[in-house]
Amino acid sequence: MREKDLYKALNNESIRAGILRKWQNISRAVESVIKTYPFVLDYAKEVKIAKMEVSSNYEYWIDKAMRAFENAANRSKSKCYVHYAKNEKDARKIIGEVVRSGKVIVKAKSMVSEEIGLKKFLHELGNEVWETDLGDFIVQLANDRPMHLIAPAIHYSKKQAARILEKVGIRGESVEDLAEGVRGFMREKFLVANVGISGCNAFSAETGRIFLVENEGNIRISTTLPEKYVAIVSIDKMLPSDELCLKSVLVQSAFAGTFPPSYININEPGSQEIHVVFLDNGRKDAPEFAREQLACIRCGRCQTECPVFQMLGNYWGSIYGGPMGLVLSYIITRNIGIEVFLCCLCGKCREVCPMEIDMPSIIRELRKRWFAEKR
Amino acid sequence: MTEAELDDLLKIFVESLKRNFVNVIFSSNLNADPDSFVSEALSAAADTGIIFFGGFDERKKAALAEHHIAIVRRDVVCRDTVEAYKLAASKSRFIFASSSASKTADIEGKLIWGMHGPRKFTVILEVESEGERPL
Numbered sequence: 001m002r003e004k005d006l007y008k009a010l011n012n013e014s015i016r017a018g019i020l021r022k023w024q025n026i027s028r029a030v031e032s033v034i035k036t037y038p039f040v041l042d043y044a045k046e047v048k049i050a051k052m053e054v055s056s057n058y059e060y061w062i063d064k065a066m067r068a069f070e071n072a073a074n075r076s077k078s079k080c081y082v083h084y085a086k087n088e089k090d091a092r093k094i095i096g097e098v099v100r101s102g103k104v105i106v107k108a109k110s111m112v113s114e115e116i117g118l119k120k121f122l123h124e125l126g127n128e129v130w131e132t133d134l135g136d137f138i139v140q141l142a143n144d145r146p147m148h149l150i151a152p153a154i155h156y157s158k159k160q161a162a163r164i165l166e167k168v169g170i171r172g173e174s175v176e177d178l179a180e181g182v183r184g185f186m187r188e189k190f191l192v193a194n195v196g197i198s199g200c201n202a203f204s205a206e207t208g209r210i211f212l213v214e215n216e217g218n219i220r221i222s223t224t225l226p227e228k229y230v231a232i233v234s235i236d237k238m239l240p241s242d243e244l245c246l247k248s249v250l251v252q253s254a255f256a257g258t259f260p261p262s263y264i265n266i267n268e269p270g271s272q273e274i275h276v277v278f279l280d281n282g283r284k285d286a287p288e289f290a291r292e293q294l295a296c297i298r299c300g301r302c303q304t305e306c307p308v309f310q311m312l313g314n315y316w317g318s319i320y321g322g323p324m325g326l327v328l329s330y331i332i333t334r335n336i337g338i339e340v341f342l343c344c345l346c347g348k349c350r351e352v353c354p355m356e357i358d359m360p361s362i363i364r365e366l367r368k369r370w371f372a373e374k375r
Numbered sequence: 376m377t378e379a380e381l382d383d384l385l386k387i388f389v390e391s392l393k394r395n396f397v398n399v400i401f402s403s404n405l406n407a408d409p410d411s412f413v414s415e416a417l418s419a420a421a422d423t424g425i426i427f428f429g430g431f432d433e434r435k436k437a438a439l440a441e442h443h444i445a446i447v448r449r450d451v452v453c454r455d456t457v458e459a460y461k462l463a464a465s466k467s468r469f470i471f472a473s474s475s476a477s478k479t480a481d482i483e484g485k486l487i488w489g490m491h492g493p494r495k496f497t498v499i500l501e502v503e504s505e506g507e508r509p510l
């Protein structure tokens with residue numbers, strides 16, 4: 001975090017306006033989802049218990065998950081491979097060797113690819129890389145960063161989005177026109193793409209299946225149409241069974257306020273060349289006081305509800321942003337920045353988190369450690 | 376499951392579909408396929424309206440179709456999504472699920488249908504006799 005960025009964020013009225021709009025919509029939507037589908041609360045409890053169990057013994061589960069995928073690949077006699085990356089540099093190297101250069105790459109929304117700086121790297125290798133999620137596409141064209149886990153272009157108004165989309169010749173007055181323009185533009189890319197890249201919402205150590213949840217349909221196309229498909233799986237996405245994976249993606253979409261999700265994609269070896277890249281990047285040896293963060297299912301609720309995030313957006317909390325981003329960044333980098341003192345310890349993030357992650361306590365501990373380190 | 380229980384389940388399923396803004400056609404003759412990408416559901420969840428399909432080529436077609444039409448037979452409607460998943464997984468290795476047309480709310484939170492996937496999603500639900508409406 002640089003102070004300059006924080007001032008930039010504070011002076012950017014549209015960050016605040018966008019997040020506040022989203023906050024009101026999401027709060028109401030999540031409340032109504034829970035009322036209509038109360039079972040998601042039970043699913044959340046089961047997923048939390050399973051994630052804590054997995055994170056207490058990553059070595060075992062990584063081995064099991066990798067073997068599950070290999071077995072599925074062998075059964076289908078398809079060209080499917082599993083890789084293990086200790087850190088982001090490893091991950092880039094592996095993916096670079098799989099993709100090489102001169103390719104058209106369609107990317108499905110994935111924060112883990114932001115974590116490893118993948119887009120820039122693949123560009124530099126001489127590839128054409130397209131973010132296919134509408135919000136991410138706008139952010140890519142604006143040369144900006146995703147401002148929220150599930151609503152990356154939350155900070156752009158319709159007018160601003162229209163101006164940004166003009167860069168690739170997409171014109172329109174209404175949101176409908178803009179979306180239609182992007183649909184047409186992206187269809188052309190999908191049809192010629194050589195490689196599809198996605199993250200993973202949940203990975204089944206039982207069957208090696210990759211669960212991805214979405215509403216736009218870009219993930220389904222990106223991970224099905226190209227001959228080669230790369231899935232980046234951070235190890236905290238592993239769960240012991242398909243059933244828990246399904247429950248996890250259902251809870252994620254419920255707490256993102258869009259339930260049921262339009263699509264659940266369950267990708268597994270068969271008709272494409274698939275590369276699964278497991279990524280550790282500090283998670284396996286996460287300090288015990290912060291381990292609970294690895295139960296996060298990336299619903300983004302703690303972000304929209306946090307009063308500090310509402311002011312600063314994703315300029316606070318590193319790549320992932322907000323309360324969960326603050327803690328996850330620490331797990332990844334082991335650096336404690338002065339931004340931990342911006343949290344006002346109001347407790348809202350814990351209150352709304354479906355995994356009941358005690359982020360305020362972890363942040364308090366980070367503060368203590370910051371003092372100890374500076375002394 | 377008794378006939379009465381199945382009828383109750385179909386009612387809940389149709390309510391869920393309507394909540395998801397899905398068009399529902401009731402048919403006692405499922406062979407009269409409309410002119411679009413039509414696929415038969417492996418299973419469906421009454422409580423959420425999530426419908427499971429199978430096959431890699433089917434997934435491709437379902438992803439690219441302008442209009443995805445799902446045929447749901449009465450005997451594949453399950454109580455919940457986990458049960459529906461298990462039934463689908465017992466029938467096919469490649470499974471995927473849809474519950475509505477494709478949508479986005481990425482610009483100013485405005486809901487737009489037909490982002491990258493199908494613009495329309497229709498369910499044809501099998502009923503026992505012509506004229507029967509589970510709702």
Ligand code: SF4
Binds near residue numbers: 305308309342347
């Ligand atoms: S406790 Fe801190 S991080 Fe959590 S919501 Fe409050 S200000 Fe945000």
Ligand code: SF4
Binds near residue numbers: 295296303354356
């Ligand atoms: S920490 Fe909790 S609320 Fe925040 S994104 Fe993760 S699961 Fe959602």
